[in-house]
Amino acid sequence: MPELPELEILVGNLRSRIKDKNLGKPIIVNPRVVGGDPNLLENKTIKDVTRRGKWVLILLDELYIAFHLRLNGYIFLLDYEEPDSYDCVILPIDGEYIHFGDPRRLAQMKITKGINSLTEELGLDPLSQEFTLEYLNKSLKKKRSNIKTFLMDQDIISGIGNTYADEILFSAKINPTRPCQSLDEEEIKLLYKSIKDILEEALRLGGTSTEEFTNLISREKSFEPRVHRREGEACPICDTPIVMIKIGGRGTYYCPKCQK
Numbered sequence: 001m002p003e004l005p006e007l008e009i010l011v012g013n014l015r016s017r018i019k020d021k022n023l024g025k026p027i028i029v030n031p032r033v034v035g036g037d038p039n040l041l042e043n044k045t046i047k048d049v050t051r052r053g054k055w056v057l058i059l060l061d062e063l064y065i066a067f068h069l070r071l072n073g074y075i076f077l078l079d080y081e082e083p084d085s086y087d088c089v090i091l092p093i094d095g096e097y098i099h100f101g102d103p104r105r106l107a108q109m110k111i112t113k114g115i116n117s118l119t120e121e122l123g124l125d126p127l128s129q130e131f132t133l134e135y136l137n138k139s140l141k142k143k144r145s146n147i148k149t150f151l152m153d154q155d156i157i158s159g160i161g162n163t164y165a166d167e168i169l170f171s172a173k174i175n176p177t178r179p180c181q182s183l184d185e186e187e188i189k190l191l192y193k194s195i196k197d198i199l200e201e202a203l204r205l206g207g208t209s210t211e212e213f214t215n216l217i218s219r220e221k222s223f224e225p226r227v228h229r230r231e232g233e234a235c236p237i238c239d240t241p242i243v244m245i246k247i248g249g250r251g252t253y254y255c256p257k258c259q260k
């Protein structure tokens with residue numbers, strides 16, 4: 001599942017490939033994943049490609065195409081039109097074709113005039129200016145959950161999933177089971193810095209190389225998780241074996257010595 005750094009890179013690369021180009025007539029293979037009227041798209045010019053939380057947005061004249069990949073969705077930009085097995089929608093763009101699909105058919109594509117309806121429940125983008133230490137502090141004080149669940153709560157912070165939540169907590173030396181309200185001022189400062197640092201590092205390195213959800217990210221280098229999915233391996237700081245526990249049903253990896 002792509003998280004914020006991977007989506008940010010996808011959006012930048014997609015923008016450089018399709019901006020100012022024109023859409024042809026969309027091919028709808030699976031109407032179930034599509035909201036809105038696809039007939040509105042034909043012959044429209046692509047003004048920009050942006051992101052809001054985990055929504056990938058293609059901006060046309062007064063119209064957006066919004067994609068959400070959920071767990072298994074994908075976006076490929078290819079040179080052929082014929083649908084592949086799990087494709088749901090093909091968007092022709094001046095001789096190239098966006099193939100959007102999902103083997104589980106849970107991904108979504110919406111054609112919409114405004115994006116407020118997509119984002120009203122979303123929390124702040126952790127890479128945005130609005131995401132401040134004060135915002136993090138206030139949000140932590142309101143929550144009764146543990147810190148791992150907090151970081152993955154999309155209504156508070158948008159775009160952090162299981163992998164980066166583990167990496168952020170390792171960087172901040174905070175045990176993932178800690179109640180949010182037990183963090184002191186110094187820990188909250190370090191957590192804030194770790195959120196920015198880890199996401200920016202991942203952005204710089206091209207995200208994690210997990211399952212293929214796009215051909216728009218180069219695979220030459222990638223962010224290597226330090227604890228995530230490294231159960232039993234030595235902690236890179238203290239050599240203690242990394243432990244795996246379940247939090248909210250998700251595998252959670254941490255160093256029992258470094259993370260208090």
Ligand SMILES: [Zn+2]
Nearest residue numbers: 235238255258
């Ligand atoms: Zn350690």
